[in-house]
């Protein structure tokens with residue numbers, strides 16, 4: 001989704017810049033000094049600018065991504081770190097310009113000028129090292145965010161852990177989620193796509209599995225659950241809420257119904273409630289009955305989803 005290049009550490013950046021400058025050969029000492037300084041300046045300048053540009057600009061970022069990045073990384077911290085890169089860039093340019101000016105003077109001590117410029121530039125780059133480290137960590141987290149088309153019709157599959165959300169996503173869409181008999185297999189948001197053909201027209205529907213939610217206050221939710229809440233808040237045109245009345249998921253009906261009521265209260269979005277695993281429960285509720293194991297009710301659910309979306 002966001003293509004951010006690896007962020008080098010202060011040491012790596014300086015090695016690269018000074019290494020590049022080392023290759024400069026010239027018999028004229030003045031020319032050599034000036035070339036070295038401008039090479040170091042340019043490399044650092046371009047690299048730092050590239051980093052700043054590669055991060056999403058927060059002013060026109062969709063609210064969904066803004067909130068996700070804020071949760072995973074912290075938007076304020078990110079802004080501060082990016083600003084420090086800009087600061088360093090300007091400072092380095094000034095140091096380089098100064099050095100070049102000195103080198104142009106008669107009787108300039110080139111060795112001393114280079115040592116001074118390199119020393120001052122190094123201390124600026126070391127000063128932003130904590131920010132570089134933070135930005136590299138941020139990049140690693142932002143990299144894992146799925147691509148979501150915020151304009152496509154979107155269905156979110158929600159429910160308690162282990163009720164069969166991944167199984168349903170797999171049956172309905174192109175996604176290949178991990179399915180396991182223990183809760184919280186889903187570490188983040190999983191996105192699948194369904195293409196429907198209507199005559200000559202093709203429409204793409206997005207299906208997103210929200211990580212398993214428990215019925216508990218927002219403050220007690222962990223980072224993974226919160227990603228689900230952010231998705232529910234900013235993305236869906238429709239929520240498919242899954243209930244498991246077989247007790248195989250390990251949670252009582254009472255708890256699951258409470259979560260359902262809470263989501264209904266909190267999110268003003270059309271919702272389909274289904275009871276899954278009816279192959280083992282026999283069907284204990286009045287909700288639409290499905291089984292991801294036998295396929296029972298899946299076609300009906302698909303039709304119902306399309307009807308609500310189109």
Ligand SMILES: Nc1nc2c(ncn2[C@@H]2O[C@H](COP(=O)(O)OP(=O)(O)O)[C@@H](O)[C@H]2O)c(=O)[nH]1
Nearest residue numbers: 162163164165166167179180181277291292293
């Ligand atoms: N018997 C039965 N098991 C199911 C059904 N749907 C899912 N499961 C099982 O329930 C477990 C949890 O499923 P999963 O899709 O990973 O749930 P999630 O945590 O909500 O994504 C897995 O062992 C699935 O094989 C179903 O309709 N019938």
Ligand SMILES: [Mg+2]
Nearest residue numbers: 165166185186
């Ligand atoms: Mg899952």
